[in-house]
Amino acid sequence: MVAVQDDTKTRLIEAAGVIFADKGFDAAGVREICQEAKANVAAVKYYFGDKRKLYKAVLQHVHACKDNLALQMAEEQLKTQPPLIQLKFYILEMVREHLASQKPAWHLEIMLWEMTRQTAEGREVIELQLRPMATLLKNIIRRLVGDEVSEETVWKSGFSIVGQVLFYHVHQAIARQLAGDAIYEELTVDQIAEHIYQFSIAGLAAVAKRPLAHESAAS
Amino acid sequence: MVAVQDDTKTRLIEAAGVIFADKGFDAAGVREICQEAKANVAAVKYYFGDKRKLYKAVLQHVHACKDNLALQMAEEQLKTQPPLIQLKFYILEMVREHLASQKPAWHLEIMLWEMTRQTAEGREVIELQLRPMATLLKNIIRRLVGDEVSEETVWKSGFSIVGQVLFYHVHQAIARQLAGDAIYEELTVDQIAEHIYQFSIAGLAAVAKRPLAHESAAS
DNA sequence: CGAATTTTCAAACAAGTGTTTGACACGCTC
DNA sequence: GAGCGTGTCAAACACTTGTTTGAAAATTCG
Known part of the structure; x- marks a missing residue:
């Protein structure tokens, strides 16, 4: 595993990915995600705007990672x-x-x-x-x-x-x-x-x- | 469609079935279900106990309806x-x-x-x-x-x-x-x-x- | 009828939701 | 050190959640 960055932003995306995948968009909680990412709840607004845009970012991250x-x-x-x-x-x-x-x-x-x-x-x-x-x-x-x-x-x-x-x-x-x-x-x-x-x-x-x-x- | 009963109870089961099927257990709301069933929110407690038991009743209803x-x-x-x-x-x-x-x-x-x-x-x-x-x-x-x-x-x-x-x-x-x-x-x-x-x-x-x-x- | 039981209802409950605020700490350049 | 922009944080926001209450309404039955 090569040095992957440890921003709050990427930690949020990764934690959100796990939880969205497990429970779906609706059932996933912002607080749960932030706790898993060791970030404050306000971080999702700061970096993404809101929950939906965080989800969108997660999807784009998945797309960017696809091995063809x-x-x-x-x-x-x-x-x-x-x-x-x-x-x-x-x-x-x-x-x-x-x-x-x-x-x-x-x-x-x-x-x-x-x-x-x-x-x-x-x-x-x-x-x-x-x-x-x-x-x-x-x-x-x-x-x-x-x-x-x-x-x-x-x-x-x-x-x-x-x-x-x-x-x-x-x-x-x-x-x-x-x-x-x-x-x-x-x-x-x-x-x-x-x-x-x-x-x-x-x-x-x-x-x-x-x-x-x-x-x-x-x- | 033969005379199907129109209890509040069965109306609840049927409305809940539709909404549970559409959004899943977590994302489905009790108020939404009750509105669809033309019943008061308290009805789910009165007839079933709580949301989970309503879901259980829906599952049993589905099972009872299976045409073999x-x-x-x-x-x-x-x-x-x-x-x-x-x-x-x-x-x-x-x-x-x-x-x-x-x-x-x-x-x-x-x-x-x-x-x-x-x-x-x-x-x-x-x-x-x-x-x-x-x-x-x-x-x-x-x-x-x-x-x-x-x-x-x-x-x-x-x-x-x-x-x-x-x-x-x-x-x-x-x-x-x-x-x-x-x-x-x-x-x-x-x-x-x-x-x-x-x-x-x-x-x-x-x-x-x-x-x-x-x-x-x-x- | 009148009493007892079952069913309905609006209102409130505590807890949880996503979102927002304003202050605070850090690292940077001037 | 002063000023500035970037991140972080606890607290509160307005709202929804499932659940509960207590009193009316409807129904049943002697």
Whole structure:
């Protein structure tokens, strides 16, 4: 961890991030945030103006911290690797991000709040964060299923893949409760990603009504 | 709509249901609920004790209203129809419930709150509501993939199917925003269900590493 | 009817909310 | 040291929160 600054301002953003992520905007208290940040309550007015603008700053901070899986893939792999490998990598990285993220967990948690219950402040950040991921996935799928498949079906297929991944994060509590801790603990990130990959390439071939492009490259 | 009683008590439960579903327990206000129910603020203490117990009553009301897809399927179809037809029906009914439910939308919305951010009051209701659905789906999958497949894989396959369905509900706003209203409006409940079905039976066959049971019965 | 019980209501409660104030301390340059 | 701008702080602001009170109103029942 490289020397990160210890301003009252950044401490506020970070403490606010944790608490907003945990309880949502409404249920989070300014006093609670300031106590966690070791700052006076008046500090949020001084640095941000009010609670909403603090929330906005938190969202912008999250956006600024995003490590671009999209760009990373585009540069390293998009041009060289066959689409099946790209899909496998995409799924693995997404599962990793959602189940074993190395950056603070609250970054994703706040994004999830925005994804399910959008606020005016978050819409733009959501767009900037998700749009590149969506088009990247759409391109991969398009290469796999060919040009005869409708745009609509490509979207639905993307939803099928993303929906599988998000389930393990968003509904983790339910999955645990239903499957039982014993079984759930056995699941590793790689296993989950592999399952979703195998499940999805078969699903894609089915909705494409033909074998996938470069099928021979599958594992 | 058959003669539903118009007690202050039931009006409170129903108004509370709507508002709890919309904003969650913390952000919902007692005064707002009572105004919507045309009741005095003191009524919640008189009939329920306090806000938490009102919430508990709402959850129990939701549970009491559940129409048992599980039982319905068990009686009418489980014994007579091949598992592929059962799966198709299961997916269709689940998509219907989540995207075009005939019962008040807030029933499901409250369940979703409990699924993502469990409260002490909700855990039991969640269990009672979801457990039968989960075992039903698990049984269908087991019949389709055979006995060689591990229990773990059956769970993961179930998660894959349920994850696809839930995505269209939980992340509807994002899906709309990304795909665009134009494309999104085109999607009908039956199309979505059909897509998930086709995608999933191919996925199941892939993870089972063999053709599904009674594959000939597929559409 | 008239007494007993159940239900409703406006008003107030203490505690919590986001926000604001004005004073105070620090580091800086002139 | 005086002056100035930047940060910090306890205290108070106006308002909302969930909860409570005690007295009316409505209902039930002998």
